[in-house]
Amino acid sequence: MTPKQIAAFAIGPIGGAVLGLISLPIITWFFSQEDVGRLAMLQVTLGFSILLFSLGLDQSYVREFHEAEDKPALLKRAMLPGLLLLLITLLVLLSLGGKLAGWLFDVPAWHLSVLVAVALVASYLSRFLSLVLRMNERGLAFSMSQLLPKLLMLAIIGGYVAVGADKDLTNLVLANTAAIAFVCVIYGWNTRAEWLAGIRTKLDVDQLKSMLRFGLPLIMGGLAFWGLTAIDKVFLRTLASFEELGVYSVAVSFAAAASILQSVFSTVWAPTVYKWASAGAGLENVHKVSRYILALVVLGFALAGLLSWVVTFFLPANYAAVQWIVVSCIGYPLLYTLSETTVVGIGISRRSSFSMLAAISAFAVNLLGNWWLIPHFGAAGAAVSTCVSFWVFFFLRTEFSIYLWNPMPRLALYAFTLIAVAGAVVFTLWGGALKGWMVGYWLVVLTAWAVFFRGEVVEVVGFVRRRIA
Template identity: 70%
Template sequence: MTPRKVAAFAIGPISSVLLGLITLPIITWFFSQEDVGRMAMLQVTIGFSTLLFSLGLDQAYVREFHEVYNKPALLKRAMLPGLSILFVTLLVLLSFGGMLAGWLFERGEWHLSLLIAAVLLAAFISRFLSLVLRMNEQGLAFSMSQLLFKLVLLAIIGGYVLLGADTSLTYLMVANTAAFVFVCMVFAFNTRTEWIAGITATIDRQHLKQMLRFGLPLILGGVAYWGLTAIDKVLLRSLASFEELAIYSVAVSFAGAATILQSVFSTVWAPTVYKWASNGEGLDNVHKVSRYMLCLVVMMFCAAGLLSWIVNLFLPASYVEVQWVLVACLGAPLLYTLSETTVVGIGISRRSSFAMLAALIAFAVNLVGNWLMIPLYGAAGAAVSTCISFWIFFILRTEFSIYLWKPIPRLLLYGYSAAVVIGASVFTLYGSNIQSLMLLFWFFLLVASLVSFNKDLRKIKVLLKN
């Protein structure tokens, strides 16, 4: 993939995150905390339903894409089974009236259930159609489709504000549903040649069975990672309140700015590291990149710890806790990105079961941690539990990679990562009481990292110039 194509794919995630930082504060000013929390549950449900009902065939589609001649038939084989099961499941749930909305929102209204069903269908279809653009390396179309969701949502919310519309849950759901359906229609337009040809294609049952044998085992690992990233929101809903869930989801959204680093890095890292490994250059380069990434991760934690108070300028007074919760919420995207630099041994050895085991153990830790901490600390407890779980996830991926491949120096990796996790946890739980001490902690940690990574920062500067 050329740098131009990488940039085209990166435009979508980067722009989407930046637009999200504009859209979210607007929503918090005009809709209740409870309804903001309910939208967080909708996002969790979208992720789980897409993962579960895809039957792993989305991954099988990617795996088989370059090995089959009839691409439209492959799309039909991958998409139709899960779409059929999802459609029937939603029909059954809708037959019970507002039960689906009752489960998610504690508002058993049939029209809300209907809107939820429309969102789940649109998100599922968009998932598979986005793969068509991705595999055909249509990066700009892929990115624009991602960007359009936030643009449409922002336009509708802005229209509500200008027209003085009702700021109820129904109106917020209508805005989200319209955005999802619109993006699905854009995906359908951009991939019309592929899916129209696939309508009349016959399904090769033997090949479908082969794809299912590949895809179904991946669901377990996917569910484990989904649980690692979503169990905090699920338990906040059941053990705390929608208000606490709203605070947490807003903090996660602000911390989502760190996913820019994750998205861009993940796009270029995998093909690069496997190329190094094939040329016998893997270990030294992996060590260098892991140091660069550790440097960036530590500095981003320190910057967030020193400057998190800025978010209060954009949010209502009821979201004051976000400034404390935000720092621990950085743990998920930043520690995951750091682990991508050290986990390469699992991929090179083709022992993906170890990656799944790491996700399962971290998920179990997060489940127990949230169960214990949410009743005591609410959103702050969820953030700290998830941050610690991702640190354990990073440690496990690193150790499994070393076991399967080659050892790497990890004193600095574990030392600095432990320091930021401990600092973030204390800051989130007790920062409002010891704010001055925490500011000193982040300042001295930043100075220490600048000294430790002085040479690495110079190399990063040269790389960016080049």
Template identity: 90%
Template sequence: MTPKQIAAFAIGPIGGAVLGLISLPVVTWFFSQEDVGRMAMLQVTLGFSILLFSLGLDQSYVREFHEAENKPALLKRAMLPGLVLLVLTVLVILSFGGALAGWLFEVPQWHLSVLVALALVASYISRFLSLVLRMNERGLAFSMSQLLPKLLLLAIIGGYIVVDAEKDLTNLVLANAAAISFVCAIYGWNTRAEWLAAIRSKLDIDQLKSMLRFGLPLILGGLAFWGLTAVDKVFLRTLASFEELGVYSVSVSFAAAATILQSVFSTVWAPTVYKWASAGKGLENVHKVSRYILALVVLGFALAGLLSWVVTFFLPANYAAVQWIVVSCIGYPLLYTLSETTVVGIGITRRSSFAMLAAIIAFAVNLVGNWWLIPTYGASGAAVSTCVSFWVFFFLRTEFSIYLWKPMPRLLLYTFTVISVAGAVVFTLWGEALGAWMVAYWLVVLVSWCVVFRGEVREVFGFVGRRLKKNAQKTGL
């Protein structure tokens, strides 16, 4: 993948994170804390439905794409079974009136159930059509389809403000459903040649069975990872309140800025490391890359701990707890990204069951942590549980990779991540009471970072300096 292609795919996650940071404060100022929490349950449901109803065929589509002679027929085999199952399920649920909205929002209204059903179907279709763009390396179209719904959501909410519309749950669900449907329409337009050809193609049942044999076992691992990232919201919905869920979802959304690193790195890293593996060289760089990502992870925790108070300037007073919770919330994207550098042994040896086992164990830890902490600490407990669980996830992926492949230096990895996660936990639960002590803690972490990673810092500045000098010479400046 060329730098230009990488940049095209990076526009989506980077722009999406920026637009999310803009739209989020707007939503918190004009909608109630409870309704913000209810939207978190909508997002959890969308993620679960895509995972469940795809039947693992989305992974089969990716696996067989480059080998398939008839790619539209492959799209039909991958997309059709789950779509039929999802539509039938949605129709059955809608026959019970407002039951779906009652389960999600505790507001059993039929029109809300219809909007949720529309969002479910549109999200499912978007998942497969986005894979068409991704596998055909149409990075710019893929990124634009990610950015446009966020822009539409901002435009709709801005319209509500201008016309002084009711700031109620119905309008908030309508805005989200409209944005999701809009991205589905954009994906549909950008992939019209593929899905129109897919409609005309013949459904090969034998090949479908083969794809299901590959894809269905992957659902277990997918469900475990979904649970690892979503069970905190389900527990908050059950053991706390929509207000706590609202505070937590806002914290997670601010922490999503760290997913820029995760998204961009994942786009580049997997193809690169497997290319090294196929060529039998370059794998010595894995340790070097891991050290660089560790430096970014530790720096991310330290800066979040020192600067989290900034978020209070953008949120209403009832979201003051976000400044403490957000530091633990960044644990998910940062630790997951770091684990991508240490898990390569599992991928190279093709022992994916170990990756699944790591997700299942971390999910179990998160279940226990949420059950234990949420009744006492609410949203703070959920953030701490998820952060610790992702450290366990990172640790297991690293150790399994070493067991299956070869040793790697990890004393520094574990030392700095434990220090960062422990600091995040204390900061989230007791940071307000500790005050200046926590500032001192993060300053010590930052100073230690400067000492330990001074070589990496020099290399980065040296590389940037050389690039700037080279560009200046090209332009004659």
């Protein structure tokens, strides 16, 4: 993939993170805290349904794409079984009236159930159609399809404000569903040649069985990672309240700024590291990149701890707790990105079961953490549990990679990340009472960072100067 193609694919994740950072805080000014929490439950449900109903065939599609002679037929085999299963499930749920909306929102309204069903179908279709764009390396079309729905969501909310529409749950879900359906239509138009040709092909049952044998086992690992990233919201819905879930969702949206690093790095890293490994130069370069990413991770935690109060200027007063929670929320994107630099041994050795084991173990930690902390600390407990779980995830991926591939220096990795995570935990749970002490803590961390990573800082500054000159 050329740098131009990488840039085209990166526009979507980066722009999506930026727009997500803007959109949810705007929503908090016009919709109730409970409805913001209910919207988070919709997002959790969309992610879970795509993972479950795809049957792992989305992964099979990616695996078989370059070897398949009839790519439209491959798309049909991958998309059709899960789509039929999803439609049947939704018809059964809709026949129960407003049960679906009742389970998600505590509002058993049939029209809300219909909107949720439309969003589920559109999200499922978008998942597979987006893969067509990705595998054909149509990066700009892929990115635009990610950006447009978020822009539409903001436009609809703006329209509500302009015409004085009711700021209720129905209009909020309607705006979200309209945006999701819109992206599905865009994906459908951009891939029309592929899926129209696929409709006319015959379904090869034997090849479908082969794809299912590859894809179905992957669901377990996918469910574990989904649980690692989403179970906190489910526990908040069950053990706390929609208000706490709303606060937590807003904190996560601000923390999504750190996901820009994750998105850009993940786009470039995988093809690069395997190229290094094939040339026999992987280990030294991996160590160097890992150290740079560690520097960014520690810097991210320290700056978030020192500057989190800034978010209060963009939110209503009832979201004041976000300034404490957001520091733990950045643990997911930052620690996940760091683990991508240390996990390469699992990919090179082709022992993906170890990645699944790391995800399942961290998921178990998150389950216990949420069960223990949320009843006492609410949204703050959920943030802490997820942050600690991702440190466990990072630790296990690193150790498994070393076991399967080559040793790597990790004292600095573990020491700095533990210091950062410990600080985030204390800051989130007791930061309001320890304000001055926490400022001192993060300043000490920042000072230690400047001393330990001075070589990397000098190298980066020199590189920038050469580029500017």
